[in-house]
Amino acid sequence: MGRAGDEIRVAVSTVIFSLRQDPDSDRLMIPLVRRTREPYEGMWALPGGWLDVAEGVHEAAARTLEETTALTPSYLEQLYTFGEVDRSPTRVVSVVYWALLRSDLVDAQRSVAGAPENVEWFDVDALPTLAFDHNHIAEYALWRLRNKVGYSRIAAGLLPDEFTLSELREVYESVLGRRLDPSNFRRLLEGSEALVPTESFRTGKHRPARLYRYNAEADEAL
């Protein structure tokens, strides 16, 4: 301790998933921030910054996310802490948070705060080469989302309060990056406790479709 270069610093970063509209279908995307200083000046990185001595790690994640992207998700959850020796030119331990954010809330927050400079949304399956080990972190977050987050959490995080099973399936297809069989999907969800049927229906040019609600009491393991 104390020698020059022996310092370990703590940073926070956040991976925010949202579905952004595309002519074809919704695409799963995350916001990145272009770095304006060395190291990795000019490259894209996850939103984040240094932990301040007077704030908790969770508060630091929310603060740095708001400062860099003007986004304020309704919740942030700790994902993982990355602390390998060689992940940065100096010694940095990064506590990484994540959240799912509904696209209508992204748009609403943007219309209030304005679109911040140096921020762009990128398709998770077509990320550029990022600063530090941020490609690795984004891949880990995506792996967790695709493999360990259940239907009800996806529904709660990326959809409005009420939705049809087709809408949920389309969201799930965007997250997984592949098509799902509609009847199998319906059978699986109707038999689970993840969703609660409502007495409302979505009407339109197709036949009326029942609206469902996320069942907060049957929350699955992350």
Add this chain to the structure above:
Amino acid sequence: MGRAGDEIRVAVSTVIFSLRQDPDSDRLMIPLVRRTREPYEGMWALPGGWLDVAEGVHEAAARTLEETTALTPSYLEQLYTFGEVDRSPTRVVSVVYWALLRSDLVDAQRSVAGAPENVEWFDVDALPTLAFDHNHIAEYALWRLRNKVGYSRIAAGLLPDEFTLSELREVYESVLGRRLDPSNFRRLLEGSEALVPTESFRTGKHRPARLYRYNAEADEAL
């Protein structure tokens, strides 16, 4: 940065669960280390220590665990990072790891390395008041173990390679701290992919019981 007292330091701690024998039944226990210096001198704490600038957080967890308890689990998994401002007299961010360790391996390691000083195993449901926020950390680890770790992980972590359904049920009862209905338990497990039946049987005074193996390919979410 740089003012005295403004320093943020990174520590690692580890929660090791094992089943320790008791006349009645096995009890779920964790090893604690008695502190030999201030703050909290003389109180029990989770095994751990400072992150060294030249090692990754995972290596630091394994090193400090071995140095304090002489235990070397076959794997350590990151649990959570605790980074509230007031969790320690100085500013410390603790990256916490956990593992499940079979009791026969605990005994084997102890017979090689000797029982280290200042280490004792405590029943998770009867912990003393611990140093720092370590009661909170232990409770969080126990909550995760009881709520979010499935049958197959428990089996893989706390039982020998092959075991009967009754043995698994007894382990699960120790983890959960309550009795389970034997026929419901059998029905649930026989229908799952978490376990693979072998062609071997446990014989003895009761009727022969089939031995099962943990199915590594059907690993559940933590």
